[in-house]
Amino acid sequence: MIENYDYVIIGSGFGGSVSALRLCEKGYKVLIIEKGKWYAKDDFPKTNWNLKKWLWLPSLRFFGIMKMTFFKHVGIISGVGVGGGSLVYANTLPKPKATFYKTGSWSGLENWETTLKPHYETALRMLGAAKNPYLELGDNLLQKLAIQEGRGEHFEAADVSVFFGEADKTFPDPYFNGKGPERTGCNICGACMTGCRYNAKNSLDKNYLHLALNKGLKIIAEKEVVGVKPIDKTDGTDGYSITFQCSTSLFSKQKTTIQSKAVIFAGGVLGTVKLLLQLKKTTLPNLSDRVGDDVRTNNESLIFNVNLNKEKDLTKGIAIGSVYHADEHSHLEPVRYGRGSGFWRTLLVPVVTEGNFFSRMFQIAGKILRHPFTYLRFVTVKDFSKQSIVLLFMQHLDSTLSLRKGLLGMKSSVTKGRQPKAQIPTASRLAEKYGKLVGGGKSFVVLTESVLNMPSTAHILGGAVMGLNANEGVIDKNNHVFAYKNMLVCDGSTVSANPGVNPSLTITALTERAMSKIPVKET
Numbered sequence: 001m002i003e004n005y006d007y008v009i010i011g012s013g014f015g016g017s018v019s020a021l022r023l024c025e026k027g028y029k030v031l032i033i034e035k036g037k038w039y040a041k042d043d044f045p046k047t048n049w050n051l052k053k054w055l056w057l058p059s060l061r062f063f064g065i066m067k068m069t070f071f072k073h074v075g076i077i078s079g080v081g082v083g084g085g086s087l088v089y090a091n092t093l094p095k096p097k098a099t100f101y102k103t104g105s106w107s108g109l110e111n112w113e114t115t116l117k118p119h120y121e122t123a124l125r126m127l128g129a130a131k132n133p134y135l136e137l138g139d140n141l142l143q144k145l146a147i148q149e150g151r152g153e154h155f156e157a158a159d160v161s162v163f164f165g166e167a168d169k170t171f172p173d174p175y176f177n178g179k180g181p182e183r184t185g186c187n188i189c190g191a192c193m194t195g196c197r198y199n200a201k202n203s204l205d206k207n208y209l210h211l212a213l214n215k216g217l218k219i220i221a222e223k224e225v226v227g228v229k230p231i232d233k234t235d236g237t238d239g240y241s242i243t244f245q246c247s248t249s250l251f252s253k254q255k256t257t258i259q260s261k262a263v264i265f266a267g268g269v270l271g272t273v274k275l276l277l278q279l280k281k282t283t284l285p286n287l288s289d290r291v292g293d294d295v296r297t298n299n300e301s302l303i304f305n306v307n308l309n310k311e312k313d314l315t316k317g318i319a320i321g322s323v324y325h326a327d328e329h330s331h332l333e334p335v336r337y338g339r340g341s342g343f344w345r346t347l348l349v350p351v352v353t354e355g356n357f358f359s360r361m362f363q364i365a366g367k368i369l370r371h372p373f374t375y376l377r378f379v380t381v382k383d384f385s386k387q388s389i390v391l392l393f394m395q396h397l398d399s400t401l402s403l404r405k406g407l408l409g410m411k412s413s414v415t416k417g418r419q420p421k422a423q424i425p426t427a428s429r430l431a432e433k434y435g436k437l438v439g440g441g442k443s444f445v446v447l448t449e450s451v452l453n454m455p456s457t458a459h460i461l462g463g464a465v466m467g468l469n470a471n472e473g474v475i476d477k478n479n480h481v482f483a484y485k486n487m488l489v490c491d492g493s494t495v496s497a498n499p500g501v502n503p504s505l506t507i508t509a510l511t512e513r514a515m516s517k518i519p520v521k522e523t
């Protein structure tokens with residue numbers, strides 16, 4: 001017998017989890033289908049050298065919490081697992097500046113700054129946002145940099161989704177009147193991006209998903225949705241059949257189909273856009289031609305600053321503890337990993353900013369061969385995470401890419417506007433200055449940036465953006481998909497302008513708003 005639901009949600013990240021709780025509260029029968037695994041605190045890897053538990057690479061039997069995806073124009077890191085990107089994220093919850101609400105394909109559809117305000121407040125409360133009380137070495141150096149730049153007042157401690165309480169002490173639920181799980185105080189180990197092994201990070205399984213499970217939500221993990229097809233009427237009036245298969249088995253690709261009155265795509269940009277592009281060619285041909293357009297990278301630059309000073313410890317603190325608003329468009333955050341997490345050193349090369357592939361290879365080789373021992377000393381420092389910091393630079397100046405269906409999944413292309421760049425001069429300048437403040441710190445980037453001029457991002461957004469109609473967007477201002485009934489998109493792919501700051505809070509607020517428009521189930 002085919003099982004029936006009111007709502008099936010594809011993916012359990014920020015958009016999926018918020019949708020699940022709010023729909024369960026309204027009396028609907030809800031199922032989440034999630035590709036990744038369940039992770040309890042002791043399942044997380046101690047360091048990122050435990051690739052099997054850190055990376056999601058099913059073909060190698062790695063079922064971790066972070067996936068790396070490379071297209072021609074961008075390299076992307078994203079989260080996988082029950083709780084989506086919240087398992088691997090750095091907890092930071094900033095609000096975008098005013099330009100965000102007035103630009104992009106959603107501008108004019110609403111007064112977004114006003115309409116989203118109460119939903120940002122709900123999102124901050126639900127995610128347990130708190131001002132980081134621990135400014136440690138990496139943050140203090142950023143503050144020094146801000147002061148050196150004459151902008152000391154533009155440095156601040158970050159708002160983060162972490163329970164601080166008292167380090168390593170467990171408390172009954174501090175957030176939801178006893179309906180949430182116990183929490184343990186953060187011990188500032190810096191390991192948030194390999195998953196919190198101390199029950200201090202407010203990942204989605206500790207708030208939205210926990211509460212939704214208590215209200216009847218069902219979650220099926222380790223299953224990937226591969227098909228969505230209208231039942232009877234082609235516009236979805238009669239609901240959809242949804243097909244999924246195992247995502248962790250090498251051999252068993254047996255498909256299961258269930259039915260639902262409504263479906264919510266919440267697989268993050270890489271999950272949702274891939275699925276929509278595929279379905280447009282098969283069972284959902286009336287999807288907007290704009291699927292895959294307006295993909296944004298947050299105009300981001302990730303620069304590793306490594307130093308040779310064994311005495312300094314840059315791991316102490318939470319993953320992102322502070323932010324410097326470098327100018328009206330730009331933000332800089334120091335990002336740390338916990339002790340022993342040194343994997344990234346294997347991919348680092350000196351920064352090269354100009355030239356074609358051959359010239360870049362030549363320049364990289366030149367930089368290494370001119371000072372081979374210096375290069376080796378930097379990439380072989382004893383404890384890489386203790387002696388390095390990632391400088392995350394983000395700008396809300398616009399740049400866009402498109403994702404299209406390729407032979408093997410998706411491919412990227414440049415269709416309009418400015419394309420995101422691998423190196424941003426302000427970011428390089430600030431990284432150099434930061435390195436001097438650490439004392440002898442040198443800048444490196446992941447090799448795809450220097451060799452292929454390919455920017456990297458942890459904040460891929462867009463691809464199913466809002467618009468006035470199907471010529472301008474994939475969804476309307478309330479997240480409903482044009483041309484289909486009972487079908488919504490609620491995740492990072494709906495972000496319709498460049499926030500220029502870490503986006504999870506915005507995805508949460510946008511989904512809270514979309515869910516507030518759905519009526520209580522009629523009985």
Ligand SMILES: Cc1cc2nc3c(=O)[nH]c(=O)nc-3n(C[C@H](O)[C@H](O)[C@H](O)COP(=O)(O)OP(=O)(O)OC[C@H]3O[C@@H](n4cnc5c(N)ncnc54)[C@H](O)[C@@H]3O)c2cc1C
Nearest residue numbers: 011013014015035084085090092225267268271492502504
């Ligand atoms: C290392 C790192 C650090 C970050 N730090 C921050 C930070 O400090 N602050 C911040 O705001 N953001 C941060 N981010 C970004 C943040 O994680 C994402 O923006 C956010 O998680 C996106 O939310 P989402 O709702 O779009 O979906 P996601 O959280 O990406 O979740 C989508 C889920 O859907 C699942 N899925 C996809 N396709 C399918 C399918 N076909 N079937 C079933 N399941 C599917 C995926 O496995 C995934 O679990 C960070 C990201 C990374 C990688």
Ligand code: SF4
Nearest residue numbers: 186187189190192196
């Ligand atoms: S710093 Fe350590 S204890 Fe605190 S939230 Fe991050 S991983 Fe958990």
